[in-house]
Amino acid sequence: MEREILLTGIGGQGVQLAAQVLARAATDEGRHVMTLGTYGGTMRGGNTDSSIVIGDAPISTPPIVSRAWAGLGMHPRYWPDLAAKLRPDGIAAVNGELFEAPVEAAAALRVETGALASEAKAPLAGSLVLAGAFAAATRLVRLASLIAAMEDALPSYRRQHAEGNARALRAGWDSVAEPLCEAWPDEGAS
Amino acid sequence: MEREILLTGIGGQGVQLAAQVLARAATDEGRHVMTLGTYGGTMRGGNTDSSIVIGDAPISTPPIVSRAWAGLGMHPRYWPDLAAKLRPDGIAAVNGELFEAPVEAAAALRVETGALASEAKAPLAGSLVLAGAFAAATRLVRLASLIAAMEDALPSYRRQHAEGNARALRAGWDSVAEPLCEAWPDEGAS
Amino acid sequence: MTRRLMEGSEAMAEAAIAAGCRFFAGYPMTPFTELLENFAAKLPTAGGTCINAESELEAVGMAWGACATGARAATGSTGQGLSLMQESLSEITRAELPLVVFNMARGQSDYYQATRGGGHGDYRHLVLAPIDVNEAIHHVQLAFHLADHWRNPVLIYGDYLLGHTAEAVDVVREGFDPLPEKDWAVDGSRGGGGDPRNLNPIGMVPGIKGIDPDSFWKRLQAKHDAMEAAEKRFDQEHLEDAELLVVAFGSMARFARHVVRELRAEGVRVGYFRPITLWPFPSEALAQAAAGVRKVAVLEQNAGQMIDDVRLSVLGAAPVAPIGGISSDSAGFGVGPLLDIETIRGRVENALDGSGARA
């Protein structure tokens, strides 16, 4: 089984970090993973997208994903491109503070990323809140894996953010009461 | 009809000049001409060869001649290579002063190039003596054409040699009593 | 198995180092830059040297000098930078030096350059075109082995996707057949003994004036023929009863394979063939794979280059049609709209029409 996840946002929102954390966490859990980040130019305000494919066997999908099981949206500006690729039975997790229109997906999750991040005293870590919530909603990876992966992904000169980031991931995870759409239905809950 | 002429000698003997003079004279007489000079390296004593093809229609033979109607030898060192290409019915004209062994050809002409050149007060123009004699023996081109072609071929800073060279060509021409092997038998004598 | 998430660029640099590469020189150019950066970051700790050369011409010269001493060495660029290296690459091949060259290309438009050699004269590199990061890890190590084995440059044809896609992989050092000693390598030791080494691209032999082109070329030609016979590699799938055969290489093959698998799952009689070595091109295998089909569709991201080799393999036995094309993004990095499963599926389906492959 291959799970394709697309992320979109604009520069500075931490989309690439969130993608890294999800992908590494899955890798650490022994899955096969493929990810590709794309940037819409150097300018501020340009889009920043990422795709992740997670599977239980070597990934055969090409790195440019055209149909996805899940979409994570930090900013609505480039969301329509992503939404067009979402399978009808897919799940969408979006930043509830910026997305005004309702999101069309079989399972939709709106997360107050900014508020939760601020509460967690990590105001810049909104994308990690979203990642945490998404993981909780899908049981794609465990929270502990997310936290470990995040620590791993931080460059040395950003280590001081590790604790705040962990709180943000947890805040997201905790914001979801129960799974909406299990990533690995055959494996049972993690 | 195409007449292939090969010349051979060693560096400094004036072989390329002689070839130029024969080729230009034929060109001036309205024939189609092709010629290619080849040098055996920069060293003194290296060989210096040339091929000329003269015809009454555009030349179709490739520039590297493998069978020749005539051979001119200023020096015997590389003559065997040339001789191997001479047709059985061909003509050979050689520098009698350096060629010791007899030359095998249907028509063979030995010219005392050095002596005749010295007599003509153009001691370095031995190759032109040979060219003149060869032309006389074959009526390939007229003497006047040879002289005009030689004047044309001299670079400006060598103009002072023109008269001596003319004498050398004439000395060669005059040394041959009558044609040995007519180049253009169908055209009658020139 | 300790899989780590690594971008292709990082994995390739690690694989090279695992294979014993100790020298790299390059000049930045997208999408090759990250490969250079990874070598620069990793080689010094492995006891090697990475020079950020001042230009591609200088990079290839440095790599030439390094591999001439017997060290495992590599260089690379995108195809554009490789254009500048062609004079050297042509001569390095004739000097029989084992160099590994990376083309992190902007798409697949450098197929001719890679397979025919863009420089003067007759020469060929072995060309490996990995389909994904995992295979790239293998190919890089194989490349160093083959380069030493044949004393011939080996080119790895990658692209933006290969370099920038991260996959969870494990870089394990591979074993290969033993290689002869590099007694030809210049280390200075043969000076003064009357029999020095002279590594040159024109067949000069110390102590002998001039060159003997005939024996030199005969030797090279024989090696060329032996390489061609020995090193053809390919991958194929779903050939049974295929009516249409899709041929693709490198990253495009990953798209092609995916689409073929999807279509087969739907019962469509379509097959897949991938040359793994672009030179030597696996002609016989392709001819065989194409034996029963009604049509061969070539998916390449260029104006039609590999299609020559496909046609030369199939030789009229079935019609060969291009279904790819030039496709670029607005930055010119070769990540164009063709790189899309739906688009490719559409083209394959188009090619299917009339090929009789619909179940």
Add this chain to the structure above:
Amino acid sequence: MTRRLMEGSEAMAEAAIAAGCRFFAGYPMTPFTELLENFAAKLPTAGGTCINAESELEAVGMAWGACATGARAATGSTGQGLSLMQESLSEITRAELPLVVFNMARGQSDYYQATRGGGHGDYRHLVLAPIDVNEAIHHVQLAFHLADHWRNPVLIYGDYLLGHTAEAVDVVREGFDPLPEKDWAVDGSRGGGGDPRNLNPIGMVPGIKGIDPDSFWKRLQAKHDAMEAAEKRFDQEHLEDAELLVVAFGSMARFARHVVRELRAEGVRVGYFRPITLWPFPSEALAQAAAGVRKVAVLEQNAGQMIDDVRLSVLGAAPVAPIGGISSDSAGFGVGPLLDIETIRGRVENALDGSGARA
């Protein structure tokens, strides 16, 4: 008719000047040196400029700058120097500039480079391969015309023999169809008006950020296809009832033609086909010429390059066999032992065996 005995190099320089060439830049290399010398000697008196550039890279850059202003300009080298120019030649083609490029090659081993482009990306030059000095005079003039007509580089493939053989020739200025005005050429005049010119190889348009690769490539591809359709040229002889067809280009074709004529005179059923344009390759004409034959023999002075195009034309209709090969002199100038009528006759006769062409 005022024929003058001229070496090919001189005749080509004169033909270029007759065609209006006013700029040349080059760097010496045998056997290209004499062409450069002739341009240097003759251009200034014709009101033009010849720069003895400090290297091939600089030469091609200078020629680029010259032709961009609308002047007829040329450069060249041997294939080795052209290797260094490939990055520029590839980009000049995409910038759609009318440059004439001379390859005075060392033999015929640069066929791939000439016909596939040795640089990165998809691009093609029109390639003319004259058989002798007379044809070269025509081709040079045609080259300048075609370059302007298509706004595309045109390459003349010559060699040592073409450059150094003197023939009695007449350089007459030829007339061609009228050409459109060069309103694209930069002369500075469009500055300050809001609509300047920007001659670039990537499809940039003044006033617009970024590039639109799709429309750019579509336009180039369409031009490419039009050139390919319009410009195929070939020569053939003795096709009637031929059992063996000998295919050769450039200087080698002169040998091949001679041998075929000799054999025909002896009643042997052998034919001759010469691509005059190497790109576009006259495939349809060759396929037709080969239609009835039992065998096609390819005489080229290299390890086998044009044979690809021959096979791509014949597509299995008859066996295609190489009868040439790499052949060099000891100086490496490409004047090897293969350039000999007897040798070639022997190879053709060998190929004849079993082809049924003996009368």
Add this chain to the structure above:
Amino acid sequence: MIESRGTVVIAAERCKGCELCIPACPPKVLRMSGERNAIGAEVPELLAGCTGCGACLLVCPDFCFEIYRFETPQTHPGAGAAS
């Protein structure tokens, strides 16, 4: 009382917030405003005391300044220049 001999128009929508104009201003009458434009950049604002010298224009990489000199210097009540 502060006198402005000149003034500027700032094309704030294309400002990228680099702050190069701030130290460039000799009378120090430019400062970052705390306001952000549509692309998220903090933009400068002008205090009284501009001389119309054009230094800001010369250093702005995004061509955000147009300079005016008053026919008659304008006066403003308070303290203008940032410390």
Add this chain to the structure above:
Amino acid sequence: MIESRGTVVIAAERCKGCELCIPACPPKVLRMSGERNAIGAEVPELLAGCTGCGACLLVCPDFCFEIYRFETPQTHPGAGAAS
């Protein structure tokens, strides 16, 4: 009486007749001989008075000189050095 403190061996067969050795010789005891070798080059000859300094060796592009110093200087009757 002329004294030679040294002498040279000249490999005349490989001399190319460039004459570089002639002015290089400090005592001027080398001069062109008028003789030609097999490749047609005029070769130098040695007069009495060589000091064995080796200058000729250093300037000969064809490696034609080998240098000797006598244990005891040798004397020769006539005038040696060329004018």
Add this chain to the structure above:
Amino acid sequence: MSDIIRTDRPPEAAARKTGEFMPTLQLSTDHDLCPGCGEPLALRTVLESIVDLGMSQQCVGVIGIGCYTALTSIMDVDLIQALHGRAPSVATGSKRMRPETLIFTLQGDGDMANEGLQEVIHTAARGESVTCILLNNGVFGETGGHMTATTVIGQRTKNSLDGRDAAYHGHPIDMIGLLAPLGGTAYAARGSVHDAAGVAKTRRMVRRAFEAQLRGDGFSIVEILTMCPTGWFIPTEEGPDYLDTVMGEIHVTGEWKRDGQLLQQAADPPEAD
């Protein structure tokens, strides 16, 4: 906060416009270079000099490859886009065919001092009447901020995050020091856009270089030191000071050669021009 002046539209009081947003030879102000980049400032000096000399319709720019390449979309000048490193030769060919035209190149330090070092030296030695404009930020901006052949000792770049170290990375090349002494060089100067005075001085240098070209004096070069906060990994507002103190100390600004004469010491161009 007191006394904030409206700047969103022209003043109401009688006033004379003394400075336009952009040079008249610019098509637009919209470009994709980073915040705080010095290259657009350098562009201003070039475009304004062309206008000053009345050459707007007799000028061809030959552009190298670097971040500044993106500026071509806003230049209202006839342009040839050259390859990375190759602009001086292209300029040479154009000048020879159009000797009456003002021809300049725009190149970065990666372009001119790395990839194309030999082109510019040969062009200068030949005394070619073209003007080369070198935008020197000490990094390959376009590919992410790597060290170039001009990066000064101690300078931060992507591959020298702790500063360039001579022992490990080699020494920087002083381009004006290299080019000024060449026989064919008529004019050589180095400016810097780290402040407004620097921009103004640089503009005078560019103009004088163009004048030398138009007089047919030979080769002219103006190196312009520009900020690249992105490649230096520093905040934009620190760029000018970093440029002035770190790069400017080694790459000394001023005129180095005037009218074919080397100056003993680099000097500012006279204000008077």
Add this chain to the structure above:
Amino acid sequence: MSDIIRTDRPPEAAARKTGEFMPTLQLSTDHDLCPGCGEPLALRTVLESIVDLGMSQQCVGVIGIGCYTALTSIMDVDLIQALHGRAPSVATGSKRMRPETLIFTLQGDGDMANEGLQEVIHTAARGESVTCILLNNGVFGETGGHMTATTVIGQRTKNSLDGRDAAYHGHPIDMIGLLAPLGGTAYAARGSVHDAAGVAKTRRMVRRAFEAQLRGDGFSIVEILTMCPTGWFIPTEEGPDYLDTVMGEIHVTGEWKRDGQLLQQAADPPEAD
């Protein structure tokens, strides 16, 4: 003629051999260079210096393309044949992999100052511990004697038969003047083989350059002015004087940089070494 001494065999009187026909690192004396060519003299200085330093079996030469390439057939040294212009980069790669080895290049002026100018400058700036030997005859000997980037004003070449004219042909590049000031250059000198003293001095320069390399001081360069009567279209015997007076006047001989210090004035290397 009186007193002609036999020179066809060793003397009969007791004598000590003080000079061998050829350096010990030569395989033969047989080469195809022209009569009166200066390049074999330069070769001598290189081969003897290698022996002097005891590096015969730890030395790699990287050879450019020019007439001197033909000398490789007689060199008893491990060699890499590089392309025209590219030797310094090749030498760099070799040195990095074999730091204990003495690495030198042999290049002509066409090779180094034309085709490969940028390679040698970058190699010097990088401070690469290799030694470049430049054989400067001011012409492309190999292709027939054309002008190069070092040809001095007034020099005859195939394309400047009346002497190089600055206005038409541009100005020569002073290679040592260009390379000596670079930060990575440890040693820079120019010798000339126009006479025996010149050959001896040149040899000392080569040796000192090699010593600088072996000490790891950085880049070293020795330019050697050599005669090319063929390319200059003059009789062989006029070569040395032409070299000294025409070329030597512009390309000043002597040491220019020692131990990383530029000298005020080029000076001879001390005899003592």
